[in-house]
Amino acid sequence: xxxxxxxxxxxxxxxxxxxxxxxxxxxxxxxxxxxxxxxxxxxxxxxxxxxxxxxxxxxxxxxxxxxxxxxxxxxxxxxxxxxxxxxxxxxxxxxxxxxxxxxxxxxxxxxxxxxxxxxxxxxxxxxxxxxxxxxxxxxxxxxxxxxxxxxxxxxxxxxxxxxxxxxxxxxxxxxxxxxxxxxxxxxxxxxxxxxxxxxxxxxxxxxxxxxxxxxxxxxxxxxxxxxxxxxxxxxxxxxxxxxxxxxxxxxxxxxxxxxxxxxxxxxxxxxxxxxxxxxxxxxxxxxxxx
Amino acid sequence: xxxxxxxxxxxxxxxxxxxxxxxxxxxxxxxxxxxxxxxxxxxxxxxxxxxxxxxxxxxxxxxxxxxxxxxxxxxxxxxxxxxxxxxxxxxxxxxxxxxxxxxxxxxxxxxxxxxxxxxxxxxxxxxxxxxxxxxxxxxxxxxxxxxxxxxxxxxxxxxxxxxxxxxxxxxxxxxxxxxxxxxxxxxxxxxxxxxxxxxxxxxxxxxxxxxxxxxxxxxxxxxxxxxxxxxxxxxxxxxx
Numbered sequence: 001x002x003x004x005x006x007x008x009x010x011x012x013x014x015x016x017x018x019x020x021x022x023x024x025x026x027x028x029x030x031x032x033x034x035x036x037x038x039x040x041x042x043x044x045x046x047x048x049x050x051x052x053x054x055x056x057x058x059x060x061x062x063x064x065x066x067x068x069x070x071x072x073x074x075x076x077x078x079x080x081x082x083x084x085x086x087x088x089x090x091x092x093x094x095x096x097x098x099x100x101x102x103x104x105x106x107x108x109x110x111x112x113x114x115x116x117x118x119x120x121x122x123x124x125x126x127x128x129x130x131x132x133x134x135x136x137x138x139x140x141x142x143x144x145x146x147x148x149x150x151x152x153x154x155x156x157x158x159x160x161x162x163x164x165x166x167x168x169x170x171x172x173x174x175x176x177x178x179x180x181x182x183x184x185x186x187x188x189x190x191x192x193x194x195x196x197x198x199x200x201x202x203x204x205x206x207x208x209x210x211x212x213x214x215x216x217x218x219x220x221x222x223x224x225x226x227x228x229x230x231x232x233x234x235x236x237x238x239x240x241x242x243x244x245x246x247x248x249x250x251x252x253x254x255x256x257x258x259x260x261x262x263x264x265x266x267x268x269x270x271x272x273x274x275x276x277x278x279x280x281x282x283x284x285x286x287x288x289x290x
Numbered sequence: 291x292x293x294x295x296x297x298x299x300x301x302x303x304x305x306x307x308x309x310x311x312x313x314x315x316x317x318x319x320x321x322x323x324x325x326x327x328x329x330x331x332x333x334x335x336x337x338x339x340x341x342x343x344x345x346x347x348x349x350x351x352x353x354x355x356x357x358x359x360x361x362x363x364x365x366x367x368x369x370x371x372x373x374x375x376x377x378x379x380x381x382x383x384x385x386x387x388x389x390x391x392x393x394x395x396x397x398x399x400x401x402x403x404x405x406x407x408x409x410x411x412x413x414x415x416x417x418x419x420x421x422x423x424x425x426x427x428x429x430x431x432x433x434x435x436x437x438x439x440x441x442x443x444x445x446x447x448x449x450x451x452x453x454x455x456x457x458x459x460x461x462x463x464x465x466x467x468x469x470x471x472x473x474x475x476x477x478x479x480x481x482x483x484x485x486x487x488x489x490x491x492x493x494x495x496x497x498x499x500x501x502x503x504x505x506x507x508x509x510x511x512x513x514x515x516x517x518x519x520x521x522x523x524x525x526x527x528x529x530x
Contacts, residue, residue: 178382182368
C-alpha cells in the first residue's frame, strides 16, 4: 500500500507541476518564447502570497488571488515593455530577456527577504486528510491542488477552443502577420497570453509554497526545470498532455522518494530522458504539425 | 464626381534596400473591379500589401474613402474595411475551417457577410467546416481564405493570385463566387495571371511592369495584344 500511496501523492504533486507548465507551454505556443524565468515567477508568486499573508494579514485562502493579480500584472508590464521589443529584434533576444529576469528575481528576493525560508502556513488544512484505506490517505490540500490544476487546464481549454478570444489567440500562434489583416493587434494577444501564463504560474507557486510550508529565493531554478520537463513529457501544444506530463513527473519523483530519499529528482529526470529517447514528441504530442 | 474609394498617389515602396514600386498612382472607384496584370516580381503583391497596410511605403499617399491612411497599420485598415486575401492563402493551419472564418470576423465590421452567407455562397467550404485548415486541398484553402476575408465585411477586397497553383476547374469554381461578392457592392482589386479570365471579370485593367503602372484602361477598351505588350514591356504602349 505504500506504493499506492506514493503514486497517489505523486499525482497530487503533479497537479502543481501541470499548472506551472501550462503557462510555459502557452507562452511558447503563442509567442515562440521559451520563458527561462518561468520557475522564478512561480517562486515570486509564492513570495507575494507569503507577504500578503504575513505582513498584510490577508486571509491565506485569498493570498492566491492577490498573488495571481500581482504576478499577472507584472506579466502585462514585462510583455509590453520588454518582450514585445525583444521579439522584434531577433529570435534570441526574448530568451536573453527572460534569462535576465530569472537572474533578477531571486537576487531581489534575497536582498529583500534574505535566504531564509519565507513561510506560508495553511494551518490544519496542511495535515487534514481523507482515509481511503488502511494505509492510503489523501490529504485535503493536495486534493484541492489537483482539482485546481484540472480546473485551470479545463478553463484554459474552454477559453482557447470555445471563445472568440481563444480562437484569436490560437490564430495568432499560427500566423502573427495574418491576424493583423483581420483587425487583431497581435501585441494585445501577447499581453493577454502573458497575463494568463503569469497568473497561472503564480497560482502554482502559491500552492507550491503552501505545500512546502514556505519558499526560498533560488527554488525557481529547480521548478523551471520541472516545468520544462512536464511540457516535454506531455507534448507541446496539448493541455491534457501537460496534465499527464505533470502526473508522470510527480509520480516519478514520489515513487523515487519511496525507494530512497536521494532519488526523487533523479527519478524524475530519468523518466524525462526516457520520454525524450523513446517518444520525443511527448505522450500527447503530435509527431506531425497541425 | 465623388472621390474614389481607393486613391494611391506616387507610391514608392519596397523591402529594406530593395525598391519594388516606383511612383504608383492609381484610383479605384467604389463598386469597381480592377485587375492587376503583370509578370512575376512586377510588384503586384507588394502593391496589394501596401494598400492593406502590411507594408509602409517609402513615400506617397494612400487614401481610403477620402481619408489619408498612409500611416495607419494593417490592423486599423482592416477595421476600416480593407480586406486582403494574401498570396499563398495563409490560413491558420491548426484551426478548423469554421474557426478560420470566425477569426475573419475579428474586424468587428457589420455587413452582409456571416457564416451562413459564406456557407451558402461556397457549399464546398460548408462541407469542410469541421476540418483542420492544414488538411484541405489547395482549392478548398483558397475558398476558405476568401471566405475568411469576407467575414470581415470589407468594402475593398484585395485578392492576390487566387488561382496560383490550382487546377483550372478549381479556379473556375472559385470565380463563380465573384458575382455574389460584387452584388454586395464590394469593390475588388485582384491579381490574375490568366488574361482570358482577367478580361472576363474586370471592369478595368492596370498593367504593372517592373514596379510601375504602364497601362490603365477599361477592359472593354483594351485588346489582348496591348496587355501582352505591357506585360512584357516589348512595345511602347499608349493608352487608348
